[in-house]
Amino acid sequence: MTHLLEMRGIVKRFGRVEALKGVDFHVGRAEVVGLVGDNGAGKSTLVKIIAGVYQPDAGEIYWEGQPRVFRDPHEARQAGVEIVYQHLALIDLMSIERNIFLGREPVRRVGPLSILDKRRMSEEAWRVLQDIGLRRIRSPAERVAKLSGGERQSVAIGRAMHFKAKLLILDEPTAALSVRETRRVLDHVLDVKKQGVSVIIISHNIYHVYEVSDRIVVLDHGRKIADVPKEKVTPEEVIKVIRRGAPLES
Amino acid sequence: MGRAPGQPLLAALLQHPELGVTVSFFSIALVFVALVPDKFPTLPTLYSILTLAGELGVVSVGVAFLMISGEFNLAVGSIYALVPMGVAYMMMAGVDMLLASLVMLALAFAIGVAMGYITLKAGIPSFITSLGFMMFIRGILLAVTGGFPVRMPHDHWLAFWLNGPLNEEGLRTSALWLLLLTLIFAFILDWTPYGNWTYAVGGSASTARELGVSVPKVKVLNFGVSSLLAGLAGLIAFSRFRVVDPTLGIGLELEAITSAVLGGCLLSGGYGSIAGTFLGALLVAMTRVGLVLAKAPAYWYQAFIGVLLIIATVINHFVVKKFVAPG
Numbered sequence: 001m002t003h004l005l006e007m008r009g010i011v012k013r014f015g016r017v018e019a020l021k022g023v024d025f026h027v028g029r030a031e032v033v034g035l036v037g038d039n040g041a042g043k044s045t046l047v048k049i050i051a052g053v054y055q056p057d058a059g060e061i062y063w064e065g066q067p068r069v070f071r072d073p074h075e076a077r078q079a080g081v082e083i084v085y086q087h088l089a090l091i092d093l094m095s096i097e098r099n100i101f102l103g104r105e106p107v108r109r110v111g112p113l114s115i116l117d118k119r120r121m122s123e124e125a126w127r128v129l130q131d132i133g134l135r136r137i138r139s140p141a142e143r144v145a146k147l148s149g150g151e152r153q154s155v156a157i158g159r160a161m162h163f164k165a166k167l168l169i170l171d172e173p174t175a176a177l178s179v180r181e182t183r184r185v186l187d188h189v190l191d192v193k194k195q196g197v198s199v200i201i202i203s204h205n206i207y208h209v210y211e212v213s214d215r216i217v218v219l220d221h222g223r224k225i226a227d228v229p230k231e232k233v234t235p236e237e238v239i240k241v242i243r244r245g246a247p248l249e250s
Numbered sequence: 251m252g253r254a255p256g257q258p259l260l261a262a263l264l265q266h267p268e269l270g271v272t273v274s275f276f277s278i279a280l281v282f283v284a285l286v287p288d289k290f291p292t293l294p295t296l297y298s299i300l301t302l303a304g305e306l307g308v309v310s311v312g313v314a315f316l317m318i319s320g321e322f323n324l325a326v327g328s329i330y331a332l333v334p335m336g337v338a339y340m341m342m343a344g345v346d347m348l349l350a351s352l353v354m355l356a357l358a359f360a361i362g363v364a365m366g367y368i369t370l371k372a373g374i375p376s377f378i379t380s381l382g383f384m385m386f387i388r389g390i391l392l393a394v395t396g397g398f399p400v401r402m403p404h405d406h407w408l409a410f411w412l413n414g415p416l417n418e419e420g421l422r423t424s425a426l427w428l429l430l431l432t433l434i435f436a437f438i439l440d441w442t443p444y445g446n447w448t449y450a451v452g453g454s455a456s457t458a459r460e461l462g463v464s465v466p467k468v469k470v471l472n473f474g475v476s477s478l479l480a481g482l483a484g485l486i487a488f489s490r491f492r493v494v495d496p497t498l499g500i501g502l503e504l505e506a507i508t509s510a511v512l513g514g515c516l517l518s519g520g521y522g523s524i525a526g527t528f529l530g531a532l533l534v535a536m537t538r539v540g541l542v543l544a545k546a547p548a549y550w551y552q553a554f555i556g557v558l559l560i561i562a563t564v565i566n567h568f569v570v571k572k573f574v575a576p577g
Binding site: 073088090091105113145146 | 265441442443445446447449450453454456457458459460461462463516520521574575
């Protein structure tokens with residue numbers, strides 16, 4: 001079977017800066033890939049290309065075996081790519097249910113009018129909260145501002161699952177989370193994988209990445225310097241690779 | 251964090267941005283009832299409040315809608331004068347009032363769109379763009395008219411429709427326009443996907459963009475709507491006075507912002523209410539009428555509104571910080 005996502009020779013420039021210098025990258029089905037590297041390595045640029053935020057200057061992308069470049073985030077989302085950013089996941093002043101359906105509101109058509117199907121929003125949002133295990137929350141009408149950092153990540157992941165994501169991208173999901181909340185988010189990753197969804201997880205915390213990933217990819221200054229199954233490395237070796245900016249000698 | 255135990259009802263009520271304005275509206279109404287019990291609680295008083303609120307309220311609804319999407323339009327006062335002025339000139343040139351009104355309203359909308367486009371394209375604060383438009387349009391009005399008012403040259407059925415008397419005691423059609431537009435925009439804001447996007451682009455433009463909402467489209471359209479409503483309100487005022495002064499609507503932009511903020515809208519966007527703004531405009535109008543009835547000198551009106559605005563904003567700010575967006 002073909003990979004869910006296959007990228008070859010991806011180049012991305014910002015002015016004179018070459019953020020990605022010909023990166024090969026792939027994600028298999030129901031595979032969790034840990035994407036690590038120091039600041040400025042190109043991790044975010046790479047996932048933003050996958051999510052349709054940026055378009056590559058060179059290289060090929062295959063989505064489910066077909067050549068495909070997403071022109072905007074909306075297109076990527078429709079194809080099944082959901083990205084959860086650290087700070088941009090949800091809007092504080094809006095209710096959980098309005099957040100979950102933002103940009104994909106269910107409507108009832110009454111003549112020429114499209115009216116929000118509030119009942120459906122409320123019911124489905126409630127189910128999302130139950131499925132993701134947020135039992136403390138009493139109503140999906142609560143505003144997001146009342147949620148903790150971990151609960152927000154959970155809601156965002158729940159939203160991705162609700163919309164049948166095929167590839168879930170988590171950008172620093174555990175930064176600024178308590179130990180217990182981190183545990184919950186990592187458990188979500190494993191649950192999501194069990195449902196057949198692929199995951200790319202970006203983090204500075206190698207131990208978090210290592211725990212849930214099937215494979216670790218290390219970027220350095222826009223190049224891929226390691227791509228190894230988890231069983232073949234230890235977290236300490238991964239850290240060493242990142243520090244030296246060069247592959248391990250075998 | 252979380253809701254205060256033992257008072258979930260209060261906490262739930264405080265989630266509504268309209269709560270503050272509803273409470274202040276009725277408290278101040280009670281004060282006026284106590285001050286002038288013979289004249290204040292009467293239908294003619296209600297009708298004069300509605301007449302004042304009609305023009306201010308229609309502007310405020312548009313300003314509030316735009317403010318919720320995170321932007322300002324300070325040019326509404328100038329557009330409020332520009333549209334009837336253009337209509338008056340066209341009528342003098344023999345153009346039918348309906349056609350003239352449609353042309354000028356389209357121009358108002360286009361001005362709003364241009365304002366929004368410049369704001370978003372250049373990435374500058376809309377406070378500045380709209381301030382520029384406000385001065386630009388006002389300057390043109392004064393230059394073209396030489397500072398003199400222009401009369402409506404002849405009567406027209408449209409003037410009755412926009413702001414004609416409905417009964418002997420002073421109820422006018424403008425009250426119906428205000429009600430209708432409040433209902434329409436409250437509906438759009440809370441019951442349509444577009445309303446959801448309006449909240450979202452004001453709450454966090456970057457998150458809205460990541461979730462596939464076209465931020466420029468929503469904001470630019472809302473700029474257009476606020477200008478369109480300001481122009482319509484100008485026509486409503488024109489139909490009442492039958493004359494348009496080039497200084498008409500100076501300071502109106504601040505009164506509209508006052509109504510919106512009294513009504514629970516946050517200056518920073520993402521939060522607010524159209525029904526609350528409606529009550530805010532009603533509160534401003536009621537204060538004006540009530541003070542006149544209480545025989546207070548007219549100057550007190552501004553002073554009173556100023557104090558009211560600060561108190562209301564302090565309370566709203568506290569409520570939002572404590573119950574809506576803690577932390």
